[in-house]
Amino acid sequence: MKKIKIPIGPQHPALKEPISLRITVEGEVIKDADVRLGYNHRGIEKLAESRTYVQNIYLMERICGICSHSHTTCFVQGVESLCGLEVPKRGLFIRMLVCELERIHSHYLWLGVAAHEAGFDSLFMYTWRDREVVMDLLEIISGNRVHYAINTIGGVRRDLSEVQKEKILEGIQFLKKRMEYYTNLGTTEPSFVARVSGVGILPKEKAMSLCAVGPTLRASGIASDIRKDDPYAAYDEIPFSVCTATSCDVLGRVVVRIKETMESIKIVEYLVKNLPSGEIKVRAPRKVKEGEAVSRYEAPRGENIHYIKSNGTDKPERVKVRAPTLANYPATIEMLKSGFIADIPLIFAAIDPCICCAERFVEVIDTKNENTQVLTMAEIKKRYSKSQGLKKGSSVWPL
Amino acid sequence: MNQAEIFEKIRTNLSAQITDISMPSPRRIFVSVAPEKLIETLKILKDDFGFYHLSTISGLDKITGFEVLYHLANSFVSLTVRVQIDRAKPEIISICEVIPGAILYEREIQDMFGIKVINIPDSRPLVLPDDWPEGEYPLRKDWNYQPPAETIPGEEQ
Amino acid sequence: MAIMKALVYLFVYPGLLFLFVYSTFCEWFDRKLYARLQNRVGPAYTGRAGILQPIADFLKLLFKEDIIPENADRIIFSILPVIGVATVATAGLYLPLWNYDVSRTTFNSFQGDIIVVLYLLCLSTVILFLSGWHSTNFFSTIGGVRVLTMLFGYEVPLFLSVLSPAIVADSWRLAEVANFYQDFPFLLFFQIIGLFVALISLQAKLERTPFDIPHAETEIVGGTFTEFSGKKLAFFRLMTDIEMVVGSGLIATVFMAGFAGGLMGSLARFVLKTLIVIAILSIIRATFSRIRVDQMVVFSWKYLTPLAILQLLVSIIIKGVIK
Numbered sequence: 001m002k003k004i005k006i007p008i009g010p011q012h013p014a015l016k017e018p019i020s021l022r023i024t025v026e027g028e029v030i031k032d033a034d035v036r037l038g039y040n041h042r043g044i045e046k047l048a049e050s051r052t053y054v055q056n057i058y059l060m061e062r063i064c065g066i067c068s069h070s071h072t073t074c075f076v077q078g079v080e081s082l083c084g085l086e087v088p089k090r091g092l093f094i095r096m097l098v099c100e101l102e103r104i105h106s107h108y109l110w111l112g113v114a115a116h117e118a119g120f121d122s123l124f125m126y127t128w129r130d131r132e133v134v135m136d137l138l139e140i141i142s143g144n145r146v147h148y149a150i151n152t153i154g155g156v157r158r159d160l161s162e163v164q165k166e167k168i169l170e171g172i173q174f175l176k177k178r179m180e181y182y183t184n185l186g187t188t189e190p191s192f193v194a195r196v197s198g199v200g201i202l203p204k205e206k207a208m209s210l211c212a213v214g215p216t217l218r219a220s221g222i223a224s225d226i227r228k229d230d231p232y233a234a235y236d237e238i239p240f241s242v243c244t245a246t247s248c249d250v251l252g253r254v255v256v257r258i259k260e261t262m263e264s265i266k267i268v269e270y271l272v273k274n275l276p277s278g279e280i281k282v283r284a285p286r287k288v289k290e291g292e293a294v295s296r297y298e299a300p301r302g303e304n305i306h307y308i309k310s311n312g313t314d315k316p317e318r319v320k321v322r323a324p325t326l327a328n329y330p331a332t333i334e335m336l337k338s339g340f341i342a343d344i345p346l347i348f349a350a351i352d353p354c355i356c357c358a359e360r361f362v363e364v365i366d367t368k369n370e371n372t373q374v375l376t377m378a379e380i381k382k383r384y385s386k387s388q389g390l391k392k393g394s395s396v397w398p399l
Numbered sequence: 400m401n402q403a404e405i406f407e408k409i410r411t412n413l414s415a416q417i418t419d420i421s422m423p424s425p426r427r428i429f430v431s432v433a434p435e436k437l438i439e440t441l442k443i444l445k446d447d448f449g450f451y452h453l454s455t456i457s458g459l460d461k462i463t464g465f466e467v468l469y470h471l472a473n474s475f476v477s478l479t480v481r482v483q484i485d486r487a488k489p490e491i492i493s494i495c496e497v498i499p500g501a502i503l504y505e506r507e508i509q510d511m512f513g514i515k516v517i518n519i520p521d522s523r524p525l526v527l528p529d530d531w532p533e534g535e536y537p538l539r540k541d542w543n544y545q546p547p548a549e550t551i552p553g554e555e556q
Numbered sequence: 557m558a559i560m561k562a563l564v565y566l567f568v569y570p571g572l573l574f575l576f577v578y579s580t581f582c583e584w585f586d587r588k589l590y591a592r593l594q595n596r597v598g599p600a601y602t603g604r605a606g607i608l609q610p611i612a613d614f615l616k617l618l619f620k621e622d623i624i625p626e627n628a629d630r631i632i633f634s635i636l637p638v639i640g641v642a643t644v645a646t647a648g649l650y651l652p653l654w655n656y657d658v659s660r661t662t663f664n665s666f667q668g669d670i671i672v673v674l675y676l677l678c679l680s681t682v683i684l685f686l687s688g689w690h691s692t693n694f695f696s697t698i699g700g701v702r703v704l705t706m707l708f709g710y711e712v713p714l715f716l717s718v719l720s721p722a723i724v725a726d727s728w729r730l731a732e733v734a735n736f737y738q739d740f741p742f743l744l745f746f747q748i749i750g751l752f753v754a755l756i757s758l759q760a761k762l763e764r765t766p767f768d769i770p771h772a773e774t775e776i777v778g779g780t781f782t783e784f785s786g787k788k789l790a791f792f793r794l795m796t797d798i799e800m801v802v803g804s805g806l807i808a809t810v811f812m813a814g815f816a817g818g819l820m821g822s823l824a825r826f827v828l829k830t831l832i833v834i835a836i837l838s839i840i841r842a843t844f845s846r847i848r849v850d851q852m853v854v855f856s857w858k859y860l861t862p863l864a865i866l867q868l869l870v871s872i873i874i875k876g877v878i879k
Binding site: 004006012014027119120121122123125126129189194345 | 593594595596694695698701765766768769772773774775776777842843844845846847848849850851
């Protein structure tokens with residue numbers, strides 16, 4: 001049979017964000033896969049170098065829509081360790097509370113997306129309806145549904161009242177009940193299980209050597225969780241277990257995420273019930289003394305790492321962000337090989353790809369020309385012809 | 400095995416390879432390695448200490464030269480291996496033979512800093528467009544971006 | 557008079573006009589039920605409870621830009637949707653609704669019309685394959701190949717299961733089969749397995765979840781329909797809707813004793829029985845996830861076909877007992 005190359009992306013119904021997968025298929029079987037990034041660059045790393053630390057918190061928040069809290073927490077932790085700040089317990093607990101609610105939110109969302117990719121639209125509609133509950137809880141705590149903006153250097157910005165605590169416990173009970181139902185549905189519904197089990201195999205050794213992270217790694221039987229391995233915030237005093245699966249396939253990743261949601265619900269209950277009293281933040285200096293810090297964080301999708309280098313001013317020298325999705329791409333290519341075309345969306349969705357997270361480097365804004373101008377069409381044409389004259393009709397970036 | 404033991408063990412076992420070791424905050428170890436001893440060091444770290452996971456590779460423009468930082472991790476500590484590179488000859492050896500998962504990070508470094516990675520299995524640009532002009536490396540400190548004139552197809556004069 | 561009647565039959569009831577109106581109503585019913593099962597509202601604004609939404613969609617598509625791919629064969633690409641609608645609408649004419657006489661052969665009711673209906677329904681699937689193949693797009697081609705692969709899976713159980721009631725009734729004519737079961741309704745209980753197999757095969761024929769493999773949007777974009785737009789897409793959607801009505805009408809005829817009563821009585825029975833079938837199809841659609849094409853073929857040859865053969869054996873035994 002003839003081999004053909006099919007393009008999945010940059011625009012494709014299975015992808016919510018632009019990325020290009022070039023898949024070589026023979027009939028229905030995938031022979032080779034290649035990934036091409038770069039459709040979603042915003043130049044955040046470069047931009048961060050020209051902003052102050054406080055401004056950068058809000059910039060980091062905008063790396064991703066779903067795990068926005070992950071990036072800010074990771075960033076402020078790094079800055080706090082550079083400044084040597086001791087964040088008050090209550091602040092840490094509220095920070096962790098938002099972390100875990102965000103994880104619940106992300107996993108609910110993921111379950112819906114995975115169901116949709118498998119053509120199971122009923123489950124998709126159900127999970128996304130229930131996801132509203134956790135988004136409302138986050139709104140109660142932070143005032144926002146997506147970009148929570150609760151972190152600041154040295155603590156959090158909003159306190160938690162007794163009424164809010166009650167509301168959270170109430171909402172959590174509902175989410176727990178629903179997730180129990182989905183546990184049953186996602187692991188026993190025959191047509192769904194037939195689609196996900198044995199698909200996208202990633203053996204343990206491959207997962208290790210390709211540096212996979214998060215639920216993808218844990219579904220291959222490796223109990224690696226930054227919350228346990230490298231306890232940030234106050235995770236070392238919270239009882240929870242690391243969820244793993246040994247099946248190494250998409251079903252394993254479904255199971256891991258469902259189990260993790262249940263664990264997160266338990267953590268949220270514990271946090272709300274044992275919330276210590278006291279301050280929620282400490283004052284942070286505007287300038288950060290010279291040094292470098294590596295901050296790691298277990299985002300819903302896996303390990304998130306920020307490397308921050310300060311130079312003694314109020315702006316960082318360098319901020320390096322590595323979002324979990326980027327780390328999972330080599331493993332995804334491995335998983336795609338020898339699958340079926342029908343498995344592509346599922347395998348790709350199983351790493352919970354967040355393309356805007358993974359891409360953030362290139363600056364495409366003209367920094368020199370700071371004042372924005374409103375140009376008429378005629379002016380644009382004039383400029384265009386002028387530049388055209390200089391270039392003698394040759395395009396610099398041929399389309 | 401705890402962090403202090405790992406720190407001590409690295410200092411004694413790898414004294415031939417590393418030039419500098421520090422632990423500025425809990426569970427964070429920074430070591431410096433000469434470029435030619437990088438592969439050897441990573442192999443020892445992977446086999447003897449279980450640093451099989453590469454979190455990422457960061458590049459750093461220090462004006463006088465470049466620094467490439469390999470953020471490794473095992474289940475106890477996060478270890479950063481620092482390599483200094485000459486600015487006049489920005490080259491580094493690929494570590495893909497030790498850690499295959501490093502490929503994307505190496506391609507990123509190549510795109511962003513113009514540090515040539517020798518023996519890289521796949522040297523196409525990763526995040527920059529295929530037709531990105533030569534010699535433009537966005538994350539270098541001296542990079543000054545000039546957007547090329549936009550050409551609209553079909554409107555040539 | 558006979559010609560007038562025939563013309564009314566062809567174009568008004570149960571011909572093109574009725575099929576068009578009723579199929580859009582069925583689409584609305586299916587969409588609304590599917591939406592309610594998923595805790596959504598479904599169509600809500602056009603007409604009362606969104607009942608006119610499918611017609612609005614159809615009209616909107618008629619006014620949209622119509623694009624033909626450069627490499628596609630223009631003529632075949634353009635006429636396939638029309639032929640598709642024509643085949644399924646023709647199949648609809650053979651349902652014993654009105655203007656037939658059991659005692660004599662007419663143009664719309666004769667020995668062997670059950671085979672003709674099945675054949676015409678099969679033809680519409682082949683048209684889907686051709687449309688995918690002639691689009692010269694990767695996704696369409698893969699969709700077309702999947703259509704054919706599936707055809708080999710579900711067509712055999714569908715034929716076997718639909719023919720087994722006819723074997724008991726000792727006739728290849730839909731009107732006679734329906735009449736037979738109106739006289740002996742208890743015999744229908746022995747056709748339960750066949751009804752089950754026929755419903756699932758029909759679901760596969762209509763390419764609905766869990767068998768919406770040829771146009772699985774998350775895998776191959778629009779599948780066979782990827783390159784179709786405007787009028788052509790509108791006609792394909794109409795074809796699918798009419799196919800749903802005709803398919804459920806066929807099942808209602810052979811498994812639910814047809815549509816007795818005069819003009820109004822038969823219409824009421826037709827609507828009721830087809831809606832029951834469509835409701836079952838909608839529930840199946842809402843409760844499963846899409847399966848892979850290889851799984852579908854394995855499923856139909858491992859489970860559906862043996863069940864259909866079992867039904868055939870049961871039918872033959874019953875026939876022997878009756879004799």
